[in-house]
Amino acid sequence: MARPRPRRARRVRRTWLRVLGLVVVSAVLVTLDYRGELHGAVNAARRSTADALNPVERAVDDVLHPVGHFFAGALEYGSLARQNAELRLELRRAEGQVLRLGTERRELDQLARLEHLPFVDVATIPTVTAEVIGQSSSNFEATVTLDKGQDDGVAVGMPVVDGLGLVGRVVQVASHQATVELITDSRSVVSVTYGTAGALAAASGQGPGAALRVDYVPNRAPIHRGELLSTSSVRSTAAGTQATVSARPVADLGSLGFVDVLAWEPPG
Amino acid sequence: MSQVEAPLEGSQPLPLEALVRLSLVVVVSLVLQLSLLDGVRVAGAHPDLLVLLPVAVGLLAGPDRGASVGFVVGLVTDLVLPTPFGLSALVGTLLGAAAGSLRPGRARPSLWMAVPLVAAGAAAGTVLRGVLLALFGVPKALTAYLPPALVVVTVGGLVLGPLVLRAVRWALPVEEPARPGPGLGGSAAPGRVRT
Numbered sequence: 001m002a003r004p005r006p007r008r009a010r011r012v013r014r015t016w017l018r019v020l021g022l023v024v025v026s027a028v029l030v031t032l033d034y035r036g037e038l039h040g041a042v043n044a045a046r047r048s049t050a051d052a053l054n055p056v057e058r059a060v061d062d063v064l065h066p067v068g069h070f071f072a073g074a075l076e077y078g079s080l081a082r083q084n085a086e087l088r089l090e091l092r093r094a095e096g097q098v099l100r101l102g103t104e105r106r107e108l109d110q111l112a113r114l115e116h117l118p119f120v121d122v123a124t125i126p127t128v129t130a131e132v133i134g135q136s137s138s139n140f141e142a143t144v145t146l147d148k149g150q151d152d153g154v155a156v157g158m159p160v161v162d163g164l165g166l167v168g169r170v171v172q173v174a175s176h177q178a179t180v181e182l183i184t185d186s187r188s189v190v191s192v193t194y195g196t197a198g199a200l201a202a203a204s205g206q207g208p209g210a211a212l213r214v215d216y217v218p219n220r221a222p223i224h225r226g227e228l229l230s231t232s233s234v235r236s237t238a239a240g241t242q243a244t245v246s247a248r249p250v251a252d253l254g255s256l257g258f259v260d261v262l263a264w265e266p267p268g
Numbered sequence: 269m270s271q272v273e274a275p276l277e278g279s280q281p282l283p284l285e286a287l288v289r290l291s292l293v294v295v296v297s298l299v300l301q302l303s304l305l306d307g308v309r310v311a312g313a314h315p316d317l318l319v320l321l322p323v324a325v326g327l328l329a330g331p332d333r334g335a336s337v338g339f340v341v342g343l344v345t346d347l348v349l350p351t352p353f354g355l356s357a358l359v360g361t362l363l364g365a366a367a368g369s370l371r372p373g374r375a376r377p378s379l380w381m382a383v384p385l386v387a388a389g390a391a392a393g394t395v396l397r398g399v400l401l402a403l404f405g406v407p408k409a410l411t412a413y414l415p416p417a418l419v420v421v422t423v424g425g426l427v428l429g430p431l432v433l434r435a436v437r438w439a440l441p442v443e444e445p446a447r448p449g450p451g452l453g454g455s456a457a458p459g460r461v462r463t
Contacts, residue, residue: 015332019365022339026361029354034404042353049347053302060303135306138349139313139394139417140401140409172350179350186408207412208312
């Protein structure tokens with residue numbers, strides 16, 4: 001006659017069966033999403049979650065930030081006053097540069113028209129100014145959250161800049177919120193151009209805080225130390241011998257406050 | 269003695285009050301993570317409150333409860349992350365179940381024992397997430413992102429662990445075995461539920 005299974009053994013078996021079931025359900029969800037079969041539903045759910053959490057996050061942020069600012073301000077009063085004076089000087093320099101750039105831009109426009117060049121002038125692209133309200137919730141990506149979304153004219157793929165240079169591109173949008181993948185994210189690859197001949201290369205992110213890696217630098221057009229790289233919508237065509245160099249983003253990605261989303265989508 | 273206190277078994281349905289409390293803990297943790305902890309950056313990494321929850325539940329209430337809570341917390345996390353949907357649920361389920369199986373007997377571990385276990389569990393969860401993301405093709409997941417994340421999440425686990433353990437203790441009721449009466453050995457009287 002078979003001995004009845006002890007109660008505890010049955011309970012343990014039931015527990016691990018349930019765990020196994022949850023693991024299988026999770027694995028199925030991951031597989032379906034990875035194959036793109038859940039994209040519509042998941043994106044809609046993520047948009048709704050972002051919209052639902054947005055007011056709560058803002059309310060908490062409104063409560064916590066003034067407290068943080070009060071202590072930060074009290075502790076750093078001296079350095080803030082110096083920073084303020086430096087910023088005033090910086091502003092005067094920038095105003096002078098704007099005056100000089102006006103003339104140069106007019107000359108560039110004339111040249112572009114004469115040569116029929118497809119030139120995108122960032123200054124003429126409409127922008128949406130947004131505040132950075134959050135950083136990535138994952139430790140395995142470099143993203144920030146903006147307080148502007150679909151209802152404000154922000155769309156997936158749009159580039160995001162600060163006063164100095166490229167910050168990243170929009171990868172996800174909700175009604176009043178957008179997620180920006182920073183150029184330091186390891187999945188980010190940006191075409192860059194440099195030098196008077198407009199040589200092309202590709203800058204890829206290496207993780208937060210790390211320098212960008214610039215690949216496909218043609219040996220015939222070496223990059224000099226300190227040279228400025230500009231982003232390009234033209235893809236680098238890897239040909240001939242190439243080198244790899246490091247580059248530092250001009251934009252200060254560690255302390256982003258307000259940014260501009262360019263209402264322009266790069267050609268596919 | 270508090271060492272003989274045992275949480276309600278996972279196979280028993282969770283009382284409504286516990287369910288409400290647990291949901292509240294999850295929602296508050298999510299809001300705190302998004303609005304506060306995501307901004308606490310060291311070398312690009314931040315403490316992860318949501319990975320501590322399944323470990324704490326597993327340690328205090330067993331593998332069944334740990335896996336279930338880990339699954340739900342993971343799904344909630346998946347809704348705010350652009351990583352493959354279900355990945356955090358998978359990590360949470362495995363973490364909760366593993367933490368539950370580490371539980372010494374059916375007794376709740378003391379705070380001094382539980383906090384390092386919670387931190388170690390969070391570290392294990394971070395490694396598991398990194399490995400899975402590397403398998404899913406996230407470049408540099410193991411080389412650029414994992415080292416700082418591992419340090420910050422583990423230290424964050426040690427700091428936030430007592431708070432999370434207290435929150436889970438508050439949320440989940442404990443079944444106290446009846447005090448042994450003279451000659452009864454404490455086996456006949458039914459348990460008492462306290463929070």
